[in-house]
Amino acid sequence: MIFKIIAARELALFFDILAVNKIVGPVKKGSAADGRALYDFDVVYDLAELSLDFDQTIHPAKKYFLPYLEETCSFAIRDKGWEKEVDYGAYRPVVLFGLHACDINALNKLDKVLLAEPYPNRFYAAKRASMFIVGHSCQPTPACFCHAMGTDSVLQGCDLFLTPMGDEYFVEIFSSRAYHILENLNLREPGSKDHKLFQEAVEARKNLFTAEVDTSDLTKILDMEFDSPVWDQWGEKCLSCGTCAQVCPTCYCYGVEEVVAMDMASAGKIRQLYSCNLLDFAEVAGGHNFRPESRGRLKYRYYHKHRGFVEAFEEALCVGCGRCGTNCLADINVPEVIASVRGGEVEDV
Numbered sequence: 446m447i448f449k450i451i452a453a454r455e456l457a458l459f460f461d462i463l464a465v466n467k468i469v470g471p472v473k474k475g476s477a478a479d480g481r482a483l484y485d486f487d488v489v490y491d492l493a494e495l496s497l498d499f500d501q502t503i504h505p506a507k508k509y510f511l512p513y514l515e516e517t518c519s520f521a522i523r524d525k526g527w528e529k530e531v532d533y534g535a536y537r538p539v540v541l542f543g544l545h546a547c548d549i550n551a552l553n554k555l556d557k558v559l560l561a562e563p564y565p566n567r568f569y570a571a572k573r574a575s576m577f578i579v580g581h582s583c584q585p586t587p588a589c590f591c592h593a594m595g596t597d598s599v600l601q602g603c604d605l606f607l608t609p610m611g612d613e614y615f616v617e618i619f620s621s622r623a624y625h626i627l628e629n630l631n632l633r634e635p636g637s638k639d640h641k642l643f644q645e646a647v648e649a650r651k652n653l654f655t656a657e658v659d660t661s662d663l664t665k666i667l668d669m670e671f672d673s674p675v676w677d678q679w680g681e682k683c684l685s686c687g688t689c690a691q692v693c694p695t696c697y698c699y700g701v702e703e704v705v706a707m708d709m710a711s712a713g714k715i716r717q718l719y720s721c722n723l724l725d726f727a728e729v730a731g732g733h734n735f736r737p738e739s740r741g742r743l744k745y746r747y748y749h750k751h752r753g754f755v756e757a758f759e760e761a762l763c764v765g766c767g768r769c770g771t772n773c774l775a776d777i778n779v780p781e782v783i784a785s786v787r788g789g790e791v792e793d794v
């Protein structure tokens with residue numbers, strides 16, 4: 446890996462070089478009732494529009510590579526019969542500017558599923574292929590537990606990663622394209638003082654985590670506790686609203702609907718992200734629902750993330766971003782659910 450130091454003022458030049466592409470980054474969108482600033486990813490045209498000191502966005506940047514709704518192909522009747530047009534939705538390279546380590550690691554996890562042969566998701570792959578990612582370090586919120594999931598730092602999955610150090614940034618360069626762009630700028634080599642400052646920043650950040658999740662032997666414990674009453678208790682709280690999947694950077698389940706126009710002259714195939722917590726997620730043709738109760742659906746979500754995915758990829762499908770807990774209307778969050786499965790109490794049921 447190559448390390449450099451860039452002055453904060455040079456970052457504007459870097460942004461301008463990238464601005465021939467569509468740039469997406471964290472933008473302040475308003476304030477919560479308690480005064481907390483609310484951020485979300487959006488298209489920006491100037492570095493000043495970015496809030497790089499954001500704590501967490503409401504949504505991940507998912508809609509730029511896994512749109513919530515997309516028409517994947519359309520059909521029309523022409524002179525020679527049906528014609529099919531496939532739209533991969535990758536019109537212009539996208540720069541994701543300011544992604545935190547958790548969200549970069551979420552992309553790495555999605556890649557394992559959605560780019561894997563023999564059935565890669567070509568719509569996702571097309572968008573990912575033209576993506577440039579600028580990572581940025583963060584200050585953990587009380588809901589964050591990425592350190593427990595091993596996703597609090599980045600070793601791959603972005604082009605470069607920025608850590609602010611006073612009026613400069615410590616730059617970790619991961620790709621040759623990032624290196625060649627940065628060659629046009631005024632960067633300096635880091636010295637031992639910079640290395641020390643970087644390590645101090647990493648250490649200071651570690652001490653800010655408050656949420657804890659004990660993942661040791663978790664897959665085994667989940668196997669043992671499959672019939673635990675805690676699932677009934679959490680199921681009673683869950684409203685089956687699907688918000689947790691909507692805000693989760695690693696949830697990728699979807700449904701496909703084929704729509705035919707009344708005049709039969711055209712049709713389309715629409716893919717829509719879905720949530721395993723929604724009532725009809727496990728409903729099949731004929732009307733049978735394999736998971737008709739919220740406890741089963743909620744449990745399924747936890748077992749996919751912390752048991753099934755671990756078995757397949759030796760890592761959990763959760764990066765500890767805390768968004769599901771922050772946005773859950775029933776106040777259900779991963780640290781408390783996992784603690785209860787490990788023998789803790791389920792509160793306020």
Ligand code: SF4
Pocket residue numbers: 682683684685686687688689690722743769772773774775776777
């Ligand atoms: S866990 Fe929370 S966010 Fe998820 S479906 Fe249930 S109530 Fe909605």
Ligand code: SF4
Pocket residue numbers: 689692693694695696750762763764765766767768769770779
């Ligand atoms: S399950 Fe929750 S904490 Fe884990 S990655 Fe998804 S939104 Fe973040």
